[in-house]
Amino acid sequence: MNSRWNTYRAFAFLAASSLVACASTSLSGEGARVTVVRSAPPPNCTEVAQLVGHGGGSFGGRGISNDKLIEYAQNDLRNKAAERGANYVQQDPPTLGQHEGTTSTATISGTAYRCPAGEGTQTTAAKP
Numbered sequence: 259m260n261s262r263w264n265t266y267r268a269f270a271f272l273a274a275s276s277l278v279a280c281a282s283t284s285l286s287g288e289g290a291r292v293t294v295v296r297s298a299p300p301p302n303c304t305e306v307a308q309l310v311g312h313g314g315g316s317f318g319g320r321g322i323s324n325d326k327l328i329e330y331a332q333n334d335l336r337n338k339a340a341e342r343g344a345n346y347v348q349q350d351p352p353t354l355g356q357h358e359g360t361t362s363t364a365t366i367s368g369t370a371y372r373c374p375a376g377e378g379t380q381t382t383a384a385k386p
Contacts, residue, residue, distance in 0.1 A: 282326075283313060285333040288340035294332060294347045294368070303373035306344040311335025314355075314363040327364035328352045335366050344370035 313330030314322060322330075331352060339347045349368035354361050 282322075283311075283330045283334040283337065286337045286340060289333060289336035292336040292339045292345055292347055292370075294336060294349050296349060296351075299346050299348055299371045300373055303346055303371040306339070306342050306370040306372050309335055309338045309342070309347070309368055309370050311338060311366045311368075312363065313365075314361075324354060324361055324364070327354065327361065328366070331364040331366040335368055339368075339370040342370055344372050346371040346373045 311331040311334035313327040313332075313334060332349070335347060335349065339345075347368040347370050349366055351366075353365045355363035355365065357363070
């Protein structure tokens with residue numbers, strides 16, 4: 259009986275850990291070097307990809323403020339842009355989603371660009 263209880267506890271811990279992981283996305287070192295703004299990129303930039311960043315989840319976003327959900331989505335967007343070799347993202351306004359009457363997700367789409375060094379690539383954060 260004791261080993262079965264320990265198995266249930268281990269499963270519950272892993273399930274809870276995975277839900278929390280869905281809720282928050284840390285900004286990577288590479289992602290921190292990606293400029294995020296709402297304005298168009300400088301003319302010498304090359305489009306890399308259309309991307310979507312996510313924060314929260316049906317279960318993982320409960321009890322987290324909208325501002326934090328947006329921050330996590332923006333971190334995800336910046337990390338994805340960096341993984342593609344981009345250093346500039348023109349983002350769209352965030353979209354908040356609900357689950358059972360409470361805000362539980364944030365999504366931010368944007369266009370990632372690769373810009374020459376010094377052209378609009380100061381690390382900034384777009385205001386939601």
